[in-house]
Amino acid sequence: MADKPPVALEDRGKGGDGRRYSPSAARNREPIRDALKAHLGLPARVLEIASGTGEHGAFLVNELPGLDWTYSDIDPPSLESQRAWKAAAQSERL
Template sequence: MAKKHAPATERNREHIAAVLAEELPDSGVVLEVASGSGEHAVYFAQRFPQLDWQPSDFEQDALASIIAWREEMGTTNLRAPAVIDAAVPDSWEVKQADAILCSNMVHISPWEATEGLFAGAARILSGKDLPIILYGPYFEQGIEAAPSNLQFDAGLRERNPNWGIRDAEKLDTLARSHGFERSARHEMPANNLILVYRRI
């Protein structure tokens, strides 16, 4: 069965959508990088009918799941998934967008994927003040890490030494090197954050 189900998407989608309502533009194309099962893409496309939602992934099973969810739901503003490897921005199929959303990728991928994400964003977010929105767990200087996040980080690094929860300040530095500045920080349930960066 092509259609996949990620239980966490149902738990966090309302909270994420509330932030997206504040941070997304009124119209245009939203590129979702690393859409995974596609459940977020379907839900957010329905929640924001004035926006064209562009899901993407580079794993074949994820792309198949996105297609299956899209066909089942019939959401007219949800585009067919694009093949995008965040770590290789030169190869991105999408050439222009008005916002980028990336959920739960930064910690479950090599750092090169995050570097590529910002490099790609710099190419396709052409207008000033357009956002790149990151959801997931992050460590922050001066803020004690939740024990569950420390355990999660250790488990990730055991699975793959190139994975792990990233420092928000390291993302800030990377963002600035590509012409973005952090504009917002939203606390989310389960010790997650949404960090928003905008073109400057």
């Protein structure tokens, strides 16, 4: 792991349940969903590199039946947020 933590380019707020929120994820999740729906055959499995807050995966597995999503990250606060989003999504595909 690097000596310095990863840099977040925006303020990522944190809810009481450990989920972090990213303004950019809220803005771009529907366009990402639409692009995946148009270009990705389902069922499919996605490995998200540097998953950040975890919002995209939690949103997309609920929007796209047949999509399995795997998070990855090296940042402990991001990993905590991803676990919290996974718990909130209650999906076996995340």
